Amino acid sequence: QKEVEQNSGPLSVPEGAIASLNCTYSDRGSQSFFWYRQYSGKSPELIMFIYSNGDKEDGRFTAQLNKASQYVSLLIRDSQPSDSATYLCAVNGVRGSTLGRLYFGRGTQLTVWP
Amino acid sequence: GAGVSQTPSNKVTEKGKYVELRCDPISGHTALYWYRQSLGQGPEFLIYFQGTGAADDSGLPNDRFFAVRPEGSVSTLKIQRTERGDSAVYLCASSLYPQKSPGNTIYFGEGSWLTVV
Numbered sequence: 001q002k003e004v005e006q007n008s009g010p011l012s013v014p015e016g017a018i019a020s021l022n023c024t025y026s027d028r029g030s031q032s033f034f035w036y037r038q039y040s041g042k043s044p045e046l047i048m049f050i051y052s053n054g055d056k057e058d059g060r061f062t063a064q065l066n067k068a069s070q071y072v073s074l075l076i077r078d079s080q081p082s083d084s085a086t087y088l089c090a091v092n093g094v095r096g097s098t099l100g101r102l103y104f105g106r107g108t109q110l111t112v113w114p
Numbered sequence: 115g116a117g118v119s120q121t122p123s124n125k126v127t128e129k130g131k132y133v134e135l136r137c138d139p140i141s142g143h144t145a146l147y148w149y150r151q152s153l154g155q156g157p158e159f160l161i162y163f164q165g166t167g168a169a170d171d172s173g174l175p176n177d178r179f180f181a182v183r184p185e186g187s188v189s190t191l192k193i194q195r196t197e198r199g200d201s202a203v204y205l206c207a208s209s210l211y212p213q214k215s216p217g218n219t220i221y222f223g224e225g226s227w228l229t230v231v
Contacts, residue, residue, distance in 0.1 A: 104156030
């Protein structure tokens with residue numbers, strides 16, 4: 001059973017553009033949502049978390065959450081070549097002992113070309 | 115330490131051998147997690163420790179996999195009778211509080227790349 005789905009990509013955008021990364025999740029009870037960035041050969045690095053409906057902004061990054069649609073997205077404004085990486089969406093477990101785990105999507109590979 | 119530390123960073127072993135992977139979490143973090151990531155996939159949960167005890171080990175794929183955290187800090191993931199399908203990056207992570215705390219975040223180590231030949 002797939003808990004978290006991400007648009008498959010790869011996504012390619014020019015430098016300075018807005019990159020939009022999308023994620024849907026299956027369990028309506030999920031409460032916390034995370035975006036991780038993973039450079040090739042490196043470990044996931046937390047970018048943002050969100051747990052309230054609406055938008056959350058941090059610098060060039062905006063996370064958007066719509067619990068009714070079970071949808072979370074990440075917008076990257078003024079994209080830079082250094083943003084080229086795989087972006088992983090993760091949601092928390094909601095059942096009993098699974099509260100301690102995160103479910104990850106497969107990731108969307110983003111390339112920002114100069 | 116400043117971050118989650120994992121050793122070895124790379125391990126090549128022969129099929130059937132025993133392997134231990136070590137994780138030293140961020141100082142003061144009570145929760146520790148093991149994930150496994152195969153090429154092209156997101157991390158897959160294996161086990162979660164709160165203190166010394168395994169709060170959730172239901173992600174371990176079979177009884178060849180075992181993990182301990184005897185003093186509530188360093189953890190060791192043990193794999194017996196390794197198989198080629200065990201080849202992956204094994205990621206350790208830690209968090210200050212249990213993951214169920216809203217907004218509490220987990221931080222990953224650089225991973226141990228295991229190759230079974």
